[in-house]
Amino acid sequence: MSALTAVLYAALIAYLGGWYMDMWHGNFSLLLFILSVVTGLYWLAEIFRFKPAREKAAIQLESQDAARRAELAKQGIDRVDGDITQARERLLMQPWWLDWTAGLFPVIVVVFLMRSFLFEPFKIPTGSMIPTLEVGDLILVNKFHYGVRLPVINKKIIDNHAPKRGDVVVFRYPMDPRIDYIKRVVGLPGDEVSYLNHELRINGQPVPVTPLGEQYDDLAYRYMLRFSERLGEVDHRIQQEKTPLSFNGSRYDFAFRDQCRHSLEGVVCKVPAGNLFVMGDNRDNSEDSRYWGFVPDENLVGRAFVVWMNFGNLGRIGAFH
Template sequence: MGLLTGALYACLIVYLGGWYLDAWHGNFSLLLFLLTVVTLAFWLAERLYFLPARRRAAEALQAQDAERRAELARQGIERVDGNVQEAREKLLMQPWWLDWTAGLFPVICIVFLLRSFLFEPFKIPSGSMVPTLLVGDLILVNKYHYGVRLPVINKKIIDNHVPQRGDVMVFRYPKDTRVDYIKRVVGVPGDEVAYLNKRLTINGQPVPTQPLGEFYNEDRRRYAQLFSEKLGTMEHRILNYKDAPPFVIAADDFPHSDNCRYSAEGVTCKVPAGHYFTMGDNRDDSQDSRFWGFVPDENIVGKAFLIWMNLGNLGRIGSFQ
């Protein structure tokens, strides 16, 4: 069993190493699920087989020692060398390979359940949500806000809230579901979303905006125009660059692409049922629904709501809503 445990850890190290080096995409949900199943198997084996076997061996040792001492006492020998208690404790001790499997099961199981059904941490990898979220922000995502979903297969089993305009949502990228994206929900099913000449219109009504001066984007090392935008009841900030074109360059082919019309002024899309139109707050530096299409409901991961850490700027910690 020690060799089996060593082999499992070797596979885990190879998998994580390849993931870290970008040799392949990792699926952390699947990895946690497999670790939970494997450690559960060892935990059950420990409780049902290995621990009872060690206890029987310890009891047999103690019985043999008691029998030996009784026999020596009958022969008049009162003082007997040997510490059977120490040997008994060694027999009952859990071996290292169970420490690193069965012993980790409760911790891994708790992490798996918390991450799958309550909250999941994410790291912001790009500047598409500047100024709301910066590169390096570590955020928490509410996994049950949009309904309870089974881990790994992402199948919704219990409904809850539906995404609203203005929500910051994490979802699996429609063109590669192994990758998670974070964007702001702009259009819900049935909406007609137009982004023309860098102005957002929903169902024919311009979204209210207010200019707030300039914003220095440290990642791009350039200034942008800063605006306040209000989607429904949600007020947030967005960026635009004066020299960026309003039109979409090289939009991909995507499901329901016939719902969108592209022009030199921008794009207009009718959001199909069961889908959402999302955009980054850094409007001229975001690959979003304008380029790769709508987000299906089954791709939703959860609602982002809190920055819990930024190692470069502790002042970022807190709600960004």
């Protein structure tokens, strides 16, 4: 193994180890891009340099063996010991370090392209979207629903569907874009969204809700009120505390903060162009646009649409609309 390959392996192990130990926040998209480039270079080197060199060495071995046998034949020796088949196979065999670089290139580049342009898996870490999504749900996100973006830099190059009220979206957290959040779209550009005393209104009109009774929340260790809510064309469930909570206001200085009015009753915001107002379905246990402001369009990652696994509850698997 060359010194360069050893250094690359060491750098990868150090990066992943530090990420695992929370010494820094990793960027999986960037990591996949770098791995695709590096393994791609090894793949090209294997095709145009390493493999031809091994084949040349095997041909040289065969030539030397043929020359030796011819020389012995001249001396009247017809039976010659020694079979070069095994030696030839060893010369042609791909070294393990090439198998773990060039050999992995097709797999890594397929994963990178699928994750960048088609679908990306996420794990729900908190209860902010209960009862729609629970902690431990593994979801899939449609990366092209809102348009095709270049990986790593997230630059949109092809437009597609516009976000709709009721969509469940994954986005880069505006306060720290290294972190991905998931919430439900409530307000679109130009909407006035108000959430006062547990009542959600859009452009002055109350959002229709139907009481579903009480449900015990295993995460909060208490009973919560459940409702069916209709946002746009989407019917979904939400939950609230039985005793209304006063709004504590926002501690964040976010973009377009002047478009929001905060009070003890809640918040009223005018959604700026190119932005969304999002909320969690667990209304009293979700830090969302009421607190840290709007989600810019460029922060969108994609539209969540299915739970593909929950190892603690297989009954969770399926679409959640």
